[in-house]
Amino acid sequence: MNLRVAGREYISFSSVYLVLHLFLSFVCAKNAHNMNIPILFRTYESHETHPECKIWEAARATSATPMFFKRIEIGRAQPFIDGGVGRNNPSWVVLDEANSLFGARPIGCLVSIGTGKVEAVSIRRPSFFQQIIPTDVIEALKAIATDCEDTHEHMLRLFAQLPTTYFRLNVEQGMERIKLSKWERLSKVEAHTAQYLRRKEVDKKLVLLGKIVAAPKARLTIEQLGMYNPHFQSGNGSSLLQCPLGPWNRSSTGWNASTVRHLWPPL
Amino acid sequence: MLERLRMDVFTAIKHYDTMVKDVFSHPKKRPGDGKFKATKLEAAIKSIVKDVTGNSESPLLERNESTGCRT
Numbered sequence: 001m002n003l004r005v006a007g008r009e010y011i012s013f014s015s016v017y018l019v020l021h022l023f024l025s026f027v028c029a030k031n032a033h034n035m036n037i038p039i040l041f042r043t044y045e046s047h048e049t050h051p052e053c054k055i056w057e058a059a060r061a062t063s064a065t066p067m068f069f070k071r072i073e074i075g076r077a078q079p080f081i082d083g084g085v086g087r088n089n090p091s092w093v094v095l096d097e098a099n100s101l102f103g104a105r106p107i108g109c110l111v112s113i114g115t116g117k118v119e120a121v122s123i124r125r126p127s128f129f130q131q132i133i134p135t136d137v138i139e140a141l142k143a144i145a146t147d148c149e150d151t152h153e154h155m156l157r158l159f160a161q162l163p164t165t166y167f168r169l170n171v172e173q174g175m176e177r178i179k180l181s182k183w184e185r186l187s188k189v190e191a192h193t194a195q196y197l198r199r200k201e202v203d204k205k206l207v208l209l210g211k212i213v214a215a216p217k218a219r220l221t222i223e224q225l226g227m228y229n230p231h232f233q234s235g236n237g238s239s240l241l242q243c244p245l246g247p248w249n250r251s252s253t254g255w256n257a258s259t260v261r262h263l264w265p266p267l
Numbered sequence: 268m269l270e271r272l273r274m275d276v277f278t279a280i281k282h283y284d285t286m287v288k289d290v291f292s293h294p295k296k297r298p299g300d301g302k303f304k305a306t307k308l309e310a311a312i313k314s315i316v317k318d319v320t321g322n323s324e325s326p327l328l329e330r331n332e333s334t335g336c337r338t
Contacts, residue, residue, distance in 0.1 A: 025270035043271050043329050053327045055271055055320075056312045060305070069308055070300035186284060 026097065028090055029061035032071055032079040038093055039080065050075060089114070089151035099222040107165065107225060108216025111209065112155065114148055114170030116192070158225060164217060167209050171196040271327065272319045282318075286311040 026042040041050055041058035050058075053074055060072045061080035071079045091112050098107070152168050159166035171192050196202055268279040289311045294302050313323035 041327055043327055045328070045330070049328060051326075051328060055316045055325050055327050056309060056323065058327045059312045059316075060309055063308060063312075064305070066301075068301050068303055069305045072305070186287070 024101075027058050027062040028093060029058075029064070029080040029082060032081050038090075040093070040097065089148040091151050091155050095222055103223060104221060106218035106221050108218045109164070109209070109212050110155070110159070110166050111213075112152065112166070112168045112170075114152075114168065116171045116189070117149070117173070162219065162225070164208065164212050167205060167212075169202070169205070268315070271329070272316070274319070282315050286315065 024042070024044045026040040028038045028040060031037075031039050040046075040048065041053055041061065042048075057072065057074050060069075061074060062082055063069060064071050064080060065082040071081045073079050089112065091110065094110065148170075152170075155166050155168070171189075173192065173196075197206070268274045268282060269276070274282070290303060290308045293304070293307075295304055316325055317323040
């Protein structure tokens with residue numbers, strides 16, 4: 001995902017990285033003791049820096065997908081696992097981070113790159129798979145796929161009135177039968193990706209994206225963006241409670257108001 | 268890889284190919300806490316970091332140098 005914030009600051013975010021032309025980046029993980037809030041391991045100073053964290057530790061933490069690898073302890077025996085559900089498409093995390101870094105500057109563009117669409121329906125019934133992989137892995141993969149697309153839908157709504165600001169690239173077909181650990185199928189991943197990139201609408205999107213990255217038309221700050229969308233300004237503060245913001249604080253009753261306000265202060 | 272290690276895309280893909288083969292080729296015989304060996308993953312990551320920075324224990328944080336102007 002690339003996020004371009006007005007002027008010359010260039011943020012690029014590939015899967016789990018946020019980068020400026022200054023090379024600012026982070027990866028997401030979760031503290032197994034507190035799964036609600038994503039932990040960001042950043043390459044730059046911030047109020048929440050992990051000063052002793054090594055590159056390999058951060059990479060290891062964000063790769064610690066439950067059921068694939070065991071958790072890793074960093075710092076004072078804090079156990080970390082992969083960002084997981086709610087963080088597989090980290091667009092909200094990027095916007096929040098960009099807002100705290102460059103809140104006053106307008107956003108140029110946000111590019112989100114997916115790892116392939118997995119249609120829930122294409123995942124075969126557990127009975128077939130049970131002998132090979134446990135049902136909970138299938139459930140986890142479904143949740144990840146749904147989670148990524150949900151976030152994408154929210155982004156589309158958020159950026160509805162700024163059509164040349166949000167871009168999502170995601171291979172739409174063929175990836176659903178490729179399991180996370182099937183390294184021998186990488187050539188297929190490559191083939192599906194090439195096919196996706198050849199599609200006319202994708203090609204047009206890439207050309208447009210190239211132009212926007214080269215010369216962003218920054219018009220609104222991230223905070224204004226939240227207010228700009230009619231979905232977010234339909235009156236009183238209670239409407240904000242229904243906003244799909246800060247998915248990590250989702251509860252059975254809706255969205256946590258404090259997180260929403262932290263991200264997008266109401267008028 | 269692309270950012271902290273400043274790899275170009277082709278180099279990153281090359282390293283990724285090697286890494287996933289190392290890590291996913293041999294699932295644990297007795298899957299306990301995860302299907303694959305975290306030690307293999309750690310070794311693969313460290314080897315890449317060492318390749319690029321010369322030190323497998325390089326810190327994630329880039330002090331000051333990343334906040335200055337880079338041309």
